[in-house]
Amino acid sequence: MSLTSIDRARAFDRLHARIRACTKCVAAGYLEHARPIVAGSIRDRIAIVGQAPGAVELTTGQPFSGRSGAELRRWLAEAGIDEDHLPYRTAITKCFPGKSPTGSGDRRPSPAEIALCRPWLDEELALLRPRVVLLLGGLAIDHFWGKVPLESAVGRARSKNGVTFIPLPHPSGASRWLNDPEHRVLLRKGLAHVRRAARAIDRQASGPTMRAPRRTGAALPFKVALPKSADGRR
Numbered sequence: 001m002s003l004t005s006i007d008r009a010r011a012f013d014r015l016h017a018r019i020r021a022c023t024k025c026v027a028a029g030y031l032e033h034a035r036p037i038v039a040g041s042i043r044d045r046i047a048i049v050g051q052a053p054g055a056v057e058l059t060t061g062q063p064f065s066g067r068s069g070a071e072l073r074r075w076l077a078e079a080g081i082d083e084d085h086l087p088y089r090t091a092i093t094k095c096f097p098g099k100s101p102t103g104s105g106d107r108r109p110s111p112a113e114i115a116l117c118r119p120w121l122d123e124e125l126a127l128l129r130p131r132v133v134l135l136l137g138g139l140a141i142d143h144f145w146g147k148v149p150l151e152s153a154v155g156r157a158r159s160k161n162g163v164t165f166i167p168l169p170h171p172s173g174a175s176r177w178l179n180d181p182e183h184r185v186l187l188r189k190g191l192a193h194v195r196r197a198a199r200a201i202d203r204q205a206s207g208p209t210m211r212a213p214r215r216t217g218a219a220l221p222f223k224v225a226l227p228k229s230a231d232g233r234r
């Protein structure tokens with residue numbers, strides 16, 4: 001039996017309530033506190049899957065609200081997606097895992113935590129049915145694309161069962177990957193894929209579109225020539 005859009009919206013609200021009440025990692029001894037964080041609506045056609053919320057998100061309760069969120073918004077603006085049309089935002093694990101013992105960035109969630117949290121992500125994506133999934137950082141790429149070096153995935157796009165997967169690096173300042181100019185070119189290619197995917201959604205939309213008014217690349221802290229699309233436009 002197929003769900004109506006109202007049924008789906010209600011089921012999505014119930015799913016979010018169940019996710020926000022989850023304490024599985026506390027019960028299993030992996031976390032001291034659970035504060036699951038997701039944001040977005042059943043109407044979103046693009047989903048972003050990151051690694052896990054950070055300390056700032058723990059305070060605000062909103063995904064990507066810290067420095068890496070600001071960087072992500074710059075990237076989305078470059079792809080023509082404005083603040084009013086932020087995609088659905090979720091993560092491989094939905095609670096702040098704490099700081100890394102090495103002191104560099106946040107702790108990477110363990111395979112056991114990922115396994116505990118994965119059913120939530122599967123349910124979110126099954127209900128949301130996004131047209132495009134942005135894979136933000138190595139952990140999300142590992143899970144949806146395959147375990148490959150970032151430079152083998154970023155800059156590419158792959159469609160499976162009607163869903164386009166687009167790998168991007170994590171926008172966290174803790175990553176030095178983007179210090180390499182060649183990697184920044186790959187990011188630009190990845191964002192060009194995002195822009196084309198958002199345009200394709202817009203062309204089929206009867207309601208509000210994904211795209212902001214045309215912006216230049218000046219918001220990004222670096223400038224690299226954008227690849228042209230097949231029709232010769234940028």
Ligand code: SF4
Nearest residue numbers: 022024025036095117
């Ligand atoms: S990380 Fe996921 S499984 Fe673990 S407590 Fe948070 S929501 Fe639950």
